[in-house]
Amino acid sequence: MTDVFDPDLPTVPDHDIVRVEPDAPTAAGRDDVSMETIVELCKRRGIVFPSSEIYGGLRGAWDYGPLGVALKDNVKASWKRAMIQLRDDIVGLDASILMHPRVWEASGHVEGFTDPLVECRNCNHRFRADHLAPVDGELPPCPNCGARDWSESKAFNLMFKTFVGPTEDTSDQVWLRPETAQAMFVDFATVQLASRSKVPFGIAQVGRSFRNEITPRNFIFRVREFEQMEMEFFVRPGTDEAWHEYWIASRWNWYRGLGMRAENLRIRDHAKDELSHYAKATVDVEYRFPFAWSELEGVANRTDFDLRSHSEASGRDLSYFDAEREERYLPYVIEPAAGVDRTALAFLCDAYREEEAVSAAGKTERRVVLALSHALAPVKVAVLPLSRNDKLTPTAREVSALLKPRYATQYDDAGSIGKRYRRQDEVGTPYCVTVDFETVEADRAVTVRDRDSMTQERVAIDRLPGYLEEHLQLG
Ligand code: GAP
Numbered sequence: 001m002t003d004v005f006d007p008d009l010p011t012v013p014d015h016d017i018v019r020v021e022p023d024a025p026t027a028a029g030r031d032d033v034s035m036e037t038i039v040e041l042c043k044r045r046g047i048v049f050p051s052s053e054i055y056g057g058l059r060g061a062w063d064y065g066p067l068g069v070a071l072k073d074n075v076k077a078s079w080k081r082a083m084i085q086l087r088d089d090i091v092g093l094d095a096s097i098l099m100h101p102r103v104w105e106a107s108g109h110v111e112g113f114t115d116p117l118v119e120c121r122n123c124n125h126r127f128r129a130d131h132l133a134p135v136d137g138e139l140p141p142c143p144n145c146g147a148r149d150w151s152e153s154k155a156f157n158l159m160f161k162t163f164v165g166p167t168e169d170t171s172d173q174v175w176l177r178p179e180t181a182q183a184m185f186v187d188f189a190t191v192q193l194a195s196r197s198k199v200p201f202g203i204a205q206v207g208r209s210f211r212n213e214i215t216p217r218n219f220i221f222r223v224r225e226f227e228q229m230e231m232e233f234f235v236r237p238g239t240d241e242a243w244h245e246y247w248i249a250s251r252w253n254w255y256r257g258l259g260m261r262a263e264n265l266r267i268r269d270h271a272k273d274e275l276s277h278y279a280k281a282t283v284d285v286e287y288r289f290p291f292a293w294s295e296l297e298g299v300a301n302r303t304d305f306d307l308r309s310h311s312e313a314s315g316r317d318l319s320y321f322d323a324e325r326e327e328r329y330l331p332y333v334i335e336p337a338a339g340v341d342r343t344a345l346a347f348l349c350d351a352y353r354e355e356e357a358v359s360a361a362g363k364t365e366r367r368v369v370l371a372l373s374h375a376l377a378p379v380k381v382a383v384l385p386l387s388r389n390d391k392l393t394p395t396a397r398e399v400s401a402l403l404k405p406r407y408a409t410q411y412d413d414a415g416s417i418g419k420r421y422r423r424q425d426e427v428g429t430p431y432c433v434t435v436d437f438e439t440v441e442a443d444r445a446v447t448v449r450d451r452d453s454m455t456q457e458r459v460a461i462d463r464l465p466g467y468l469e470e471h472l473q474l475g
Contacts, residue, residue: 006239008199008200008235008236008239009239009242009243010200010242010243010246011246012242012245012246012249013246013249013250013253014249015249015252015253015256016252016256016262017248017249017252017267018262018265018266018267019266019267019268019269019283020266020267020268020269021268021269022268022269022270022271022274023271024266024268024293025293026292026293026294027292027293028288028289028290028291028292028293030264030288030290032352032353033290033349033352034290035218035219035289035290035291037352038219038290038345038348038349038352039219041348041352041368041426042068042219042348045065045067045426045427046065046066046067046068047064047065047067047068047071047348047378047427048062048063048064048065048068048219048220049062049063049065050062050063051063059216059224060213060216060222060223060224060225061223061224061225062219062220062223062341066378067378067379067427068344068378070378070379070408071344071347071348071372071376071378072227072340072341072344074375074376074377074378075229075340075343075344075347075376076206076227076229076340078254078258078375078376079206079229079254079338080092080204080206080229082254082257083202083204083229083231084204089197089200089201089202090201090202090203090204090231090233091191091195091197091201091202091203091204092203092204092205093183093184093187093191093203093204093205094205094206094207095180095183095184095186095187095205095207096183097176097177097207097208097210098162098164098174098175098176098177099174099175099177099182099183099186100174101173101174101175102313102314103182103186103310104159104175104182105313106309106310106312106313106314107182107185107306107309107310108277108278108309109157109159109175109178110157110159112277113157113158113159113178114155114156114157114158115128115130115155115156115158115213115214116128116129116130116153116154116155116156117129117153117154117155117156117214118132118139118150118151118152118153118154119150119151120142120144120145120147120149120150120151121147121149121150121151122142122145122147122149123142123144123145123147125142125143125144125145126214126215127142127143127214127215128214128215129153131215156212156214157212158178158211158212158213158214159175159176159178159210159211159212160175160176160178160210160211160212160224161173161174161175162174162175162176176209176210177208177209177210178209178210178211179209179228179230179337180205180206180207180209180228180230181230181232181306181335181337182306183205184203184205184230184231184232185232185306185307185310185318185333186310186314187203188203188232188234188307188318189316189318191203192234192320198322198323198324199234199235199236199320199322199331200233200234200235200236200239200243201233201234202231202232202233202234203231203232203234204229204230204231204232205228205229205230205231206227206228206229206230206340207227207228208225208226208227208228209225209226209227209228210224210225210226211224211226212224218289218291218294219345220341220342220344220345221289221291221294221341221342221345223341226339226340226341226342227339227340227341228337228338228339228340229337229338229339229340229343230335230336230337230338231335231336231337232302232306232333232334232335233247233333233334233335233336234320234331234332234333235331235332235333235334236322236325236329236331236332237304237329237330237331237332239332240280240301240303240332240334241281241301243334244281244299244301244334246334247299247334247336248267248283248285248299250336251285251297251299251336251338252265252267252285255285255296255346258347258373258375258376259347259350259351259371259372259373259376260287260346260347260350261350263288264287264288264346264349264350265285265286265287265288266285266286266288266293267283267284267285267286268283268284268286268293269281269282269283270282270283270284276300277305278300278302278303278305278306279300279301279302279303279305280301280302280303281300281301282298282299282300282301283298283299284296284297284298284299285297285298285299285338287342287346287349287350289345289346289349290349295342296338296339296342296343296346297336297337297338297339297342297343298335298336298337299334299335299336299337300334300335300337301332301333301334302332302333302334302335303332303333304330304331304332304333305333306333307319307330307331307333308330311330318330347372347373347376348370351370351371351372351428352368352370353368353369353370353371354366354367354368355367355368355369357454359418361418365422367422367425368422368425368426369425369426369428369451369452370425370426370427370428371428371451371452372428373473374430374472374473374474375473375474375475376428377427377428377429377430378408378427378428378429379408379409379410379424379427379428379429380407380408380409380429380430380431380468380472380474381403381407381408381409381410381429381430381431381432381433381468381472382409382410382411382412382420382424382429382431382432382433383396383399383400383403383409383410383411383412383433383435384396384412384413384417384420384421384432384433384434384435385413385434385435385436386417386434386435386436386437387413387417388413388414391437391440392435392436392437392439392440393413395435395439395440395461396411396413396435397411398461399433399435399446399461399464402461402464402465403433403464403465403468406465406468406469407468407472410424410429412424417434420432421449424451425451428451429451430450430451430452430471430472431448431449431450431451431468431471431472432448432449432451433446433447433448433449433464434446434447434448434449439461443458443460444460444461444462445458445459445460445461446458446459446461446464447459448464448467450471
């Protein structure tokens with residue numbers, strides 16, 4: 001960074017980043033949670049489960065059930081809040097998934113968005129060559145059948161092809177977008193003009209992307225249809241490196257601010273030969289998933305590659321006139337690009353705890369608790385009548401109706417109170433509100449139980465919204 005004051009240069013926020021070399025070991029070495037445990041919990045509690053399961057499922061496709069929808073919505077809302085709502089320099093966009101096919105020629109995707117594919121000639125299973133750990137410099141035996149009879153490696157384009165209109169002619173062929181980013185470049189001039197934004201500024205978008213992954217795996221980590229949260233931040237050339245550092249720190253702080261544990265998070269610089277065709281420098285924000293340290297988000301310095309390519313290919317000048325400096329240039333782009341599904345998975349793994357707890361009957365039991373941050377928890381408060389009883393139900397319903405307009409509230413009167421507490425712990429509900437006989441016969445107060453400490457407090461119903469307002473940390 002230069003020591004001459006420049007208003008276009010950012011101050012990098014404070015952070016506690018752990019930064020590692022490109023070749024840092026990837027072994028996860030954690031035994032506090034396994035993928036099987038997370039997959040089982042997600043299925044059992046209707047968070048995420050296989051798509052079209054009654055037909056045997058479809059590889060690389062997953063459905064989010066009621067609590068999964070809420071978790072994903074909360075991830076996206078937290079991202080949009082940090083990226084757009086709390087800032088003056090980033091605006092939103094929701095672009096079409098189908099774009100003009102020339103977009104993907106100019107972006108380099110038609111030519112280069114490929115993975116190396118090898119096929120086992122014995123069992124016809126296909127694999128990504130770069131996912132097969134070499135043995136003595138050669139491909140290992142086929143993980144499916146053990147044979148060592150590989151085809152030549154072929155470049156396989158990951159974009160899904162489809163057709164617009166009634167004919168399946170090459171002139172009608174379009175692609176399902178493999179990233180949301182390109183719309184932010186193609187729409188750059190329109191958005192900049194309409195929002196009267198001045199460089200440095202960003203355009204942010206959350207939306208579906210599709211990749212025909214050769215080997216989808218690790219649950220919702222690598223899938224064929226997923227959601228991305230991408231932001232393209234346009235800066236003056238020469239200020240790009242400082243802005244890159246700024247966004248690396250900001251993104252790190254976002255994960256940490258939502259409670260992700262520092263020991264499970266790291267920033268890994270890309271080696272030169274790992275960089276995408278458009279990037280001058282990239283880091284991955286990596287999470288220590290149970291299977292390995294793996295990419296959660298990429299933060300890339302894309303230079304002016306995209307605006308230049310689209311200017312040249314479309315004939316539309318996408319340069320920017322900087323009125324203060326009286327100069328015209330093609331902005332450079334810093335891109336933090338995250339995946340909603342991966343982020344949700346990382347937070348699920350990070351929040352999972354198994355603990356010993358003393359039950360209402362005084363017995364020591366195992367409890368599973370998702371210590372999700374309040375902002376991410378699918379349900380914020382559960383209303384639990386002590387038992388399903390005609391005396392308790394009207395007041396419990398009244399309490400539920402009081403809270404529902406304010407918070408995601410779940411009413412549950414099925415089973416013993418202990419079991420219901422466990423059910424809420426397992427999905428990360430921060431507070432359980434219990435309505436008992438004293439509530440209706442004596443004090444019009446309820447018991448509020450804290451998920452993490454399991455302490456209980458008696459709170460008057462009238463005071464309950466204020467109490468939750470004070471205790472729920474949603475910002
Ligand atoms: N515009 C840049 C871009 O798309 P990327 O690293 O290919 O960069 C960004 O993707 C993020 O999207 C990844 O860090 C990951 O979180 C998510 N992502 C990419 N492919 C995915 C897949 N097959 N399944 C789930 N998430 C994926």
